[in-house]
Amino acid sequence: MEIGGLEKSTLIDYPAKVACTVFLIGCNFRCPFCYSSELVLPEKIKSQPRISEKEFFDFLKKRKGLLEGVVICGGEPTQNKDLPDFIKKIKKLGYRVKLDTNGSSPEILAKLIGEKLIDYVAMDIKAPKERYYKATGVKVDIKKIQKSIDILKRGKVDYELRSTILPKLHTKEDIVNMAKWIRNAKVYYLQQFRPEKTIDPEYEQYKPFSQEELKSIQKECSKYVFTKLRS
Secondary structure, eight states: OOEEEEEEEESSSSTTSOEEEEEEOOOSOOOTTOSOHHHHOHHHHTTSOOBOHHHHHHHHHHTBTTBOEEEEESSOGGGOTTHHHHHHHHHHTTOEEEEEEOSOOHHHHHHHHHTTOOSEEEEEOOSOGGGHHHHHSSOOOHHHHHHHHHHHHTTSSEEEEEEEEOTTTOOHHHHHHHHHHTTTOSOEEEEEOOOSSOSSGGGGGOOOOOHHHHHHHHHHHTTTSOEEEEO
Protein backbone atom coordinates (compact mmCIF):
# COMPACT_ATOMS: atom_id res chain seq x y z
CA MET A 1 0.00 0.00 0.00
CA GLU A 2 1.37 3.42 -0.96
CA ILE A 3 0.66 5.79 1.91
CA GLY A 4 1.24 9.46 1.14
CA GLY A 5 0.24 11.04 4.42
CA LEU A 6 -1.16 10.59 7.91
CA GLU A 7 -3.16 12.98 10.05
CA LYS A 8 -2.63 11.57 13.50
CA SER A 9 -5.77 12.92 15.11
CA THR A 10 -9.05 14.37 13.85
CA LEU A 11 -12.35 15.14 15.53
CA ILE A 12 -14.20 16.11 12.34
CA ASP A 13 -13.44 13.55 9.61
CA TYR A 14 -15.24 10.61 11.25
CA PRO A 15 -18.62 11.56 12.74
CA ALA A 16 -18.71 11.12 16.54
CA LYS A 17 -15.32 9.39 16.57
CA VAL A 18 -11.78 10.37 17.51
CA ALA A 19 -9.84 9.15 14.50
CA CYS A 20 -6.75 9.41 12.38
CA THR A 21 -6.78 9.91 8.61
CA VAL A 22 -4.55 7.95 6.25
CA PHE A 23 -4.02 9.27 2.71
CA LEU A 24 -3.48 6.72 -0.05
CA ILE A 25 -1.72 7.61 -3.27
CA GLY A 26 -3.40 7.48 -6.68
CA CYS A 27 -6.69 8.61 -8.21
CA ASN A 28 -8.64 7.98 -11.40
CA PHE A 29 -10.25 11.46 -11.39
CA ARG A 30 -8.70 14.86 -12.08
CA CYS A 31 -11.13 17.18 -10.36
CA PRO A 32 -9.81 20.72 -11.01
CA PHE A 33 -10.82 21.91 -7.52
CA CYS A 34 -9.12 19.00 -5.70
CA TYR A 35 -6.76 20.00 -2.85
CA SER A 36 -4.61 16.85 -3.01
CA SER A 37 -2.59 17.15 -6.21
CA GLU A 38 0.39 15.46 -4.53
CA LEU A 39 -1.70 12.29 -4.23
CA VAL A 40 -3.25 12.51 -7.70
CA LEU A 41 -0.88 13.91 -10.33
CA PRO A 42 1.89 11.48 -11.42
CA GLU A 43 4.50 14.23 -11.65
CA LYS A 44 3.82 15.26 -8.04
CA ILE A 45 3.36 11.73 -6.72
CA LYS A 46 6.99 11.01 -7.60
CA SER A 47 8.24 13.49 -5.03
CA GLN A 48 5.59 12.86 -2.36
CA PRO A 49 7.14 11.33 0.79
CA ARG A 50 5.87 7.87 1.67
CA ILE A 51 4.93 6.35 5.00
CA SER A 52 5.62 2.64 5.26
CA GLU A 53 2.89 0.22 6.27
CA LYS A 54 5.04 -0.81 9.24
CA GLU A 55 5.26 2.78 10.44
CA PHE A 56 1.51 3.22 10.04
CA PHE A 57 0.55 0.06 11.88
CA ASP A 58 3.10 0.71 14.63
CA PHE A 59 1.36 4.07 15.09
CA LEU A 60 -2.08 2.39 15.31
CA LYS A 61 -0.83 -0.10 17.89
CA LYS A 62 0.50 2.71 20.07
CA ARG A 63 -2.76 4.66 19.82
CA LYS A 64 -5.09 1.80 20.81
CA GLY A 65 -7.46 3.09 23.45
CA LEU A 66 -6.91 6.69 22.38
CA LEU A 67 -8.24 6.56 18.83
CA GLU A 68 -11.54 4.95 17.85
CA GLY A 69 -11.42 4.99 14.07
CA VAL A 70 -9.37 5.27 10.91
CA VAL A 71 -10.45 7.37 7.93
CA ILE A 72 -9.11 6.07 4.61
CA CYS A 73 -9.02 8.65 1.85
CA GLY A 74 -6.83 9.70 -1.05
CA GLY A 75 -6.62 10.12 -3.89
CA GLU A 76 -9.15 7.39 -4.44
CA PRO A 77 -8.64 4.44 -2.07
CA THR A 78 -10.56 1.92 -4.19
CA GLN A 79 -7.90 2.19 -6.91
CA ASN A 80 -5.57 0.20 -4.65
CA LYS A 81 -5.98 -3.55 -5.18
CA ASP A 82 -4.59 -4.24 -1.69
CA LEU A 83 -7.28 -2.15 0.01
CA PRO A 84 -9.32 -5.08 1.46
CA ASP A 85 -6.24 -6.67 3.06
CA PHE A 86 -5.09 -3.27 4.32
CA ILE A 87 -8.44 -2.71 6.02
CA LYS A 88 -8.45 -6.20 7.51
CA LYS A 89 -5.21 -5.38 9.30
CA ILE A 90 -6.76 -2.18 10.67
CA LYS A 91 -9.89 -4.01 11.83
CA LYS A 92 -7.80 -6.66 13.60
CA LEU A 93 -6.48 -3.89 15.83
CA GLY A 94 -10.03 -3.05 16.87
CA TYR A 95 -10.57 0.17 14.93
CA ARG A 96 -13.69 1.25 13.10
CA VAL A 97 -13.07 2.26 9.48
CA LYS A 98 -14.51 5.11 7.42
CA LEU A 99 -13.96 5.10 3.65
CA ASP A 100 -13.95 8.29 1.57
CA THR A 101 -14.65 7.46 -2.08
CA ASN A 102 -15.67 8.96 -5.41
CA GLY A 103 -17.97 5.99 -6.05
CA SER A 104 -16.32 4.89 -9.29
CA SER A 105 -15.72 1.30 -8.10
CA PRO A 106 -19.08 -0.08 -6.93
CA GLU A 107 -17.82 -3.66 -7.03
CA ILE A 108 -15.10 -2.83 -4.49
CA LEU A 109 -17.56 -0.86 -2.37
CA ALA A 110 -20.00 -3.80 -2.35
CA LYS A 111 -17.20 -6.22 -1.40
CA LEU A 112 -16.03 -4.07 1.52
CA ILE A 113 -19.58 -3.68 2.82
CA GLY A 114 -20.41 -7.35 2.29
CA GLU A 115 -17.33 -8.45 4.23
CA LYS A 116 -18.08 -5.91 6.99
CA LEU A 117 -14.72 -4.24 6.52
CA ILE A 118 -16.04 -0.68 6.62
CA ASP A 119 -18.33 1.01 9.13
CA TYR A 120 -18.99 4.35 7.44
CA VAL A 121 -18.77 5.64 3.87
CA ALA A 122 -18.57 9.22 2.61
CA MET A 123 -19.17 9.35 -1.15
CA ASP A 124 -18.73 12.42 -3.31
CA ILE A 125 -21.36 13.55 -5.80
CA LYS A 126 -19.40 15.73 -8.20
CA ALA A 127 -22.02 17.26 -10.51
CA PRO A 128 -25.33 16.55 -12.25
CA LYS A 129 -25.20 13.33 -14.31
CA GLU A 130 -25.02 15.03 -17.69
CA ARG A 131 -22.10 17.26 -16.66
CA TYR A 132 -20.15 14.91 -14.42
CA TYR A 133 -17.04 15.05 -16.60
CA LYS A 134 -16.80 18.81 -16.07
CA ALA A 135 -16.17 18.28 -12.37
CA THR A 136 -13.99 15.17 -12.65
CA GLY A 137 -11.72 16.21 -15.53
CA VAL A 138 -12.11 12.75 -17.12
CA LYS A 139 -14.84 10.65 -18.71
CA VAL A 140 -16.85 8.83 -16.06
CA ASP A 141 -19.10 5.80 -16.32
CA ILE A 142 -22.14 7.36 -14.66
CA LYS A 143 -23.74 3.92 -14.33
CA LYS A 144 -21.02 3.02 -11.83
CA ILE A 145 -21.67 6.19 -9.84
CA GLN A 146 -25.37 5.35 -9.80
CA LYS A 147 -24.65 1.79 -8.69
CA SER A 148 -22.55 3.03 -5.77
CA ILE A 149 -25.35 5.39 -4.71
CA ASP A 150 -27.83 2.51 -4.87
CA ILE A 151 -25.53 0.28 -2.81
CA LEU A 152 -25.30 2.88 -0.05
CA LYS A 153 -29.01 3.64 -0.06
CA ARG A 154 -29.71 -0.01 0.80
CA GLY A 155 -28.59 0.94 4.30
CA LYS A 156 -26.20 -1.91 5.04
CA VAL A 157 -23.53 0.56 6.16
CA ASP A 158 -23.73 4.02 7.70
CA TYR A 159 -23.04 6.67 5.07
CA GLU A 160 -23.24 10.21 3.81
CA LEU A 161 -23.30 11.72 0.34
CA ARG A 162 -21.53 15.02 -0.12
CA SER A 163 -20.64 17.61 -2.74
CA THR A 164 -17.97 20.28 -2.82
CA ILE A 165 -19.74 23.10 -4.60
CA LEU A 166 -18.49 26.28 -6.26
CA PRO A 167 -20.02 28.83 -8.66
CA LYS A 168 -17.41 28.09 -11.33
CA LEU A 169 -18.79 24.56 -11.77
CA HIS A 170 -22.27 24.55 -10.24
CA THR A 171 -25.34 26.70 -10.64
CA LYS A 172 -28.03 26.59 -7.98
CA GLU A 173 -30.11 24.54 -10.41
CA ASP A 174 -27.24 22.07 -10.83
CA ILE A 175 -27.02 21.48 -7.09
CA VAL A 176 -30.76 21.08 -6.69
CA ASN A 177 -30.67 18.55 -9.55
CA MET A 178 -27.96 16.66 -7.67
CA ALA A 179 -30.25 16.56 -4.64
CA LYS A 180 -33.09 15.27 -6.81
CA TRP A 181 -30.77 12.59 -8.18
CA ILE A 182 -29.99 11.23 -4.69
CA ARG A 183 -33.51 11.81 -3.41
CA ASN A 184 -34.25 10.21 -0.02
CA ALA A 185 -30.61 9.40 0.76
CA LYS A 186 -29.77 9.42 4.47
CA VAL A 187 -27.96 12.77 4.45
CA TYR A 188 -26.44 15.11 1.88
CA TYR A 189 -23.66 17.49 2.87
CA LEU A 190 -22.90 20.62 0.85
CA GLN A 191 -19.24 21.45 1.37
CA GLN A 192 -17.88 24.93 0.83
CA PHE A 193 -15.11 25.18 -1.77
CA ARG A 194 -11.80 26.55 -0.49
CA PRO A 195 -9.72 28.38 -3.14
CA GLU A 196 -6.34 26.97 -2.15
CA LYS A 197 -3.79 24.48 -3.50
CA THR A 198 -6.03 23.19 -6.29
CA ILE A 199 -5.07 20.79 -9.10
CA ASP A 200 -5.96 23.50 -11.62
CA PRO A 201 -4.22 26.64 -10.30
CA GLU A 202 -6.87 28.85 -11.89
CA TYR A 203 -9.35 27.59 -9.32
CA GLU A 204 -7.37 29.26 -6.56
CA GLN A 205 -8.74 32.54 -7.90
CA TYR A 206 -12.42 31.52 -7.93
CA LYS A 207 -14.73 32.67 -5.18
CA PRO A 208 -16.92 30.23 -3.23
CA PHE A 209 -20.63 30.68 -2.64
CA SER A 210 -21.60 33.19 0.04
CA GLN A 211 -23.23 31.91 3.22
CA GLU A 212 -26.53 33.43 2.10
CA GLU A 213 -26.32 31.57 -1.21
CA LEU A 214 -25.46 28.32 0.55
CA LYS A 215 -28.44 28.60 2.88
CA SER A 216 -30.74 29.27 -0.07
CA ILE A 217 -29.37 26.24 -1.93
CA GLN A 218 -29.67 24.09 1.20
CA LYS A 219 -33.33 25.07 1.57
CA GLU A 220 -34.12 24.00 -2.00
CA CYS A 221 -32.16 20.75 -1.75
CA SER A 222 -33.93 19.87 1.49
CA LYS A 223 -37.14 19.38 -0.47
CA TYR A 224 -35.61 16.18 -1.87
CA VAL A 225 -33.01 14.97 0.62
CA PHE A 226 -31.97 15.84 4.19
CA THR A 227 -29.31 18.47 3.47
CA LYS A 228 -26.71 19.97 5.79
CA LEU A 229 -23.95 22.53 5.30
CA ARG A 230 -20.32 21.79 6.03
CA SER A 231 -17.69 24.52 5.97
